[in-house]
Amino acid sequence: xxxxxxxxxxxxxxxxxxxxxxxxxxxxxxxxxxxxxxxxxxxxxxxxxxxxxxxxxxxxxxxxxxxxxxxxxxxxxxxxxxxxxxxxxxxxxxxxxxxxxxxxxxxxxxxxxxxxxxxxxxxxxxxxxxxxxxxxxxxxxxxxxxxxxxxxxxxxxxxxxxxxxxxxxxxxxxxxxxxxxxxxxxxxxxxxxxxxxxxxxxxxxxxxxxxxxxxxxxxxxxxxxxxxxxxxxxxxxxxxxxxxxxxxxxxxxxxxxxxxxxxxxxxxxxxxxxxxxxxxxxxxxxxxxxxxxxxxxxxxxxxxxxxxxxxxxxxxxxxxxxxxxxxxxxxxxxxxxxxxxxxxxxxxxxxxxxxxxxxxxxxxxxxxxxxxxxxxxxxxxx
Amino acid sequence: xxxxxxxxxxxxxxxxxxxxxxxxxxxxxxxxxxxxxxxxxxxxxxxxxxxxxxxxxxxxxxxxxxxxxxxxxxxxxxxxxxxxxxxxxxxxxxxxxxxxxxxxxxxxxxxxxxxxxxxxxxxxxxxxxxxxxxxxxxxxxxxxxxxxxxxxxxxxxxxxxxxxxxxxxxxxxxxxxxxxxxxxxxxxxxxxxxxxxxxxxxxxxxxxxxxxxxxxxxxxxxxxxxxxxxxxxxxxxxxxxxxxxxxxxxxxxxxxxxxxxxxxxxxxxxxxxxxxxxxxxxxxxxxxxxxxxxxxxxxxxxxxxxxxxxxxxxxxxxxxxxxxxxxxxxxxxxxxxxxxxxxxxxxxxxxxxxxxxxxxxxxxxxxxxxxxxxxxxxxxxx
Numbered sequence: 001x002x003x004x005x006x007x008x009x010x011x012x013x014x015x016x017x018x019x020x021x022x023x024x025x026x027x028x029x030x031x032x033x034x035x036x037x038x039x040x041x042x043x044x045x046x047x048x049x050x051x052x053x054x055x056x057x058x059x060x061x062x063x064x065x066x067x068x069x070x071x072x073x074x075x076x077x078x079x080x081x082x083x084x085x086x087x088x089x090x091x092x093x094x095x096x097x098x099x100x101x102x103x104x105x106x107x108x109x110x111x112x113x114x115x116x117x118x119x120x121x122x123x124x125x126x127x128x129x130x131x132x133x134x135x136x137x138x139x140x141x142x143x144x145x146x147x148x149x150x151x152x153x154x155x156x157x158x159x160x161x162x163x164x165x166x167x168x169x170x171x172x173x174x175x176x177x178x179x180x181x182x183x184x185x186x187x188x189x190x191x192x193x194x195x196x197x198x199x200x201x202x203x204x205x206x207x208x209x210x211x212x213x214x215x216x217x218x219x220x221x222x223x224x225x226x227x228x229x230x231x232x233x234x235x236x237x238x239x240x241x242x243x244x245x246x247x248x249x250x251x252x253x254x255x256x257x258x259x260x261x262x263x264x265x266x267x268x269x270x271x272x273x274x275x276x277x278x279x280x281x282x283x284x285x286x287x288x289x290x291x292x293x294x295x296x297x298x299x300x301x302x303x304x305x306x307x308x309x310x311x312x313x314x315x316x317x318x319x320x321x322x323x324x325x326x327x328x329x330x331x332x333x334x335x336x337x338x339x340x341x342x343x344x345x346x347x348x349x350x351x352x353x354x355x356x357x358x359x360x361x362x363x364x365x366x367x368x369x370x371x372x373x374x375x376x377x378x379x380x381x382x
Numbered sequence: 383x384x385x386x387x388x389x390x391x392x393x394x395x396x397x398x399x400x401x402x403x404x405x406x407x408x409x410x411x412x413x414x415x416x417x418x419x420x421x422x423x424x425x426x427x428x429x430x431x432x433x434x435x436x437x438x439x440x441x442x443x444x445x446x447x448x449x450x451x452x453x454x455x456x457x458x459x460x461x462x463x464x465x466x467x468x469x470x471x472x473x474x475x476x477x478x479x480x481x482x483x484x485x486x487x488x489x490x491x492x493x494x495x496x497x498x499x500x501x502x503x504x505x506x507x508x509x510x511x512x513x514x515x516x517x518x519x520x521x522x523x524x525x526x527x528x529x530x531x532x533x534x535x536x537x538x539x540x541x542x543x544x545x546x547x548x549x550x551x552x553x554x555x556x557x558x559x560x561x562x563x564x565x566x567x568x569x570x571x572x573x574x575x576x577x578x579x580x581x582x583x584x585x586x587x588x589x590x591x592x593x594x595x596x597x598x599x600x601x602x603x604x605x606x607x608x609x610x611x612x613x614x615x616x617x618x619x620x621x622x623x624x625x626x627x628x629x630x631x632x633x634x635x636x637x638x639x640x641x642x643x644x645x646x647x648x649x650x651x652x653x654x655x656x657x658x659x660x661x662x663x664x665x666x667x668x669x670x671x672x673x674x675x676x677x678x679x680x681x682x683x684x685x686x687x688x689x690x691x692x693x694x695x696x697x698x699x700x701x702x703x704x705x706x707x708x709x710x711x712x713x714x715x716x717x718x719x720x721x722x723x724x725x726x727x728x729x730x731x732x733x734x735x736x737x738x739x740x741x742x743x744x745x746x747x748x749x750x751x752x753x754x755x756x757x758x759x760x761x762x763x764x
Contacts, residue, residue, distance in 0.1 A: 122552070174507055174580055181577060182576070191564070196562060201559065201583035
């Protein structure tokens, strides 16, 4: 299937819901997708409600949005929004997947709102030739554990697995599907005549969680979708269609990708173990991966590094600390400064990151196993 | 949507799952669709198992098939088939809809097999701009009453309403959808870029009942689909795809259409009350419709009719008796002879038909109301 003809903004990079390739120019992408930058006035407006700004906002990891002001307008009128994000289940969750989920958890805590998490086992199945539905369903269950492990409150959180919740979802997807033509999905996703009809239909299923609360409550409930920017084509389409069915446009707040270990060439792939750290990796594996593969912004020799200093902007270890593992600004600034002036060596920076990741993952894996017994509290029953 | 480019066999008639127009040449249609005629050896083979032939077989109303010999081969090896047919629910059921159902009831009685009836409220909704899902679902419930009223044994009969059974159906439809490209539905149904993605996906849902028993039993169960020939494109596609998923090709046995009151120009439309008799029509309405609209094969005056005789081949009243309301061959032969030689006038023939229809409908409506309390015995629960 030719997925490149619409989401390729230049010869240098490609961003579609199924593929990210090349060094992403986020400014260009924002312009191409038509999203708004998160500017200072918006940050201040958010802070007014949250009391502080999450480091992913402070540091621009969440950098663009659609209709955040609408969400806050409604909020100020007493009209609560709900959160929605999701994942095409994969055999393993890597730490890049956690970025929007960690941020969503923060939003849920600060605003005390409902959160719907969609596991699209149907999508994964129809788009990937070699996967069967038992695979994608078991991935969904395993991935759900990673979501729960982050600490979402089950009283405010629902996890949907598309094939398990098809009774609810199919009925709500049909009116959405009725308003979307093949022309539209062709241009939104780069489909062609060889695309299978499951893939063609699928986007209507991804739109459902955005209106699920409205359907249940029988009134319009605003929806905010925190997500990585590659999913924008689905929600852009949903924003076009849902108002024609009487719903609000879903709003979104979008992040960039955690760079792959090999360097800031787009998003890490779940299928290349040398480019990512899985949540199930042992401390030894994490150490080996970071030591061996994490792209360094340092110099060729210690002497040269002491003299010229390193470049944290391209150093993957620093970027991972900035994006996910070092929430403390002072500590991060110190690392940046020390690295830039050569006081901190790449090996030392890597050791700090390895330690942070392993601490995080030790806790995550423990929570993940505890979550197994609590799955039923989160999964919705059709 | 351009649905005509594939199922139009000549300038004279069009047969698609959504439209029948013009005087259908069934020989040509059989050739175009690639179905087999029901010949004498096949009739004898069926009779060997049923002890007699239903009048719809004797008179050629069911005139064509796919793989009936496979069904009987398996039967003779002790491998039971199951029956499947269905309907895109409509506000009213007309007597033309009953033809394949009456025949299916006979097959079920003779072979003592399971029967699955699918009410495609999803299809009706996505293909018809002005219908909403509450409409099509309530039609489905009402249409189910007409199926039950025909006397199907609830121990051997399941009625499916697609939106109610989506949990079961969506999961089974996905692997089917994954094997069907837009190219294929484009050429099978004449879809184009303006077709909505719900319509594009739909055929995978219509294929599900053909494999439902195989999925449930965990082994291949042959499926026989009695249906009017306009639905052949769906099942032709299912026959192409299902073997690639390890299932048997569904077999089919197909009938021609009950002619509209105005004459044998294709299939009667459920939406034109002057061309059809609804199962809910009062005796007065039936009398008026037949008297006023039933196309006559008789002569202009009584004197001329007595002299030249009438033509039962084009007389709609005679055709309705032949296809549905007079199972007795001797009585039908006598009517034909009397009409042909002028002893029987059109008015007299119409009076016989009116009487037959009203007797049938009186009983049908009574059974239909009784069915309301027994719906739960037939509807499957997801």
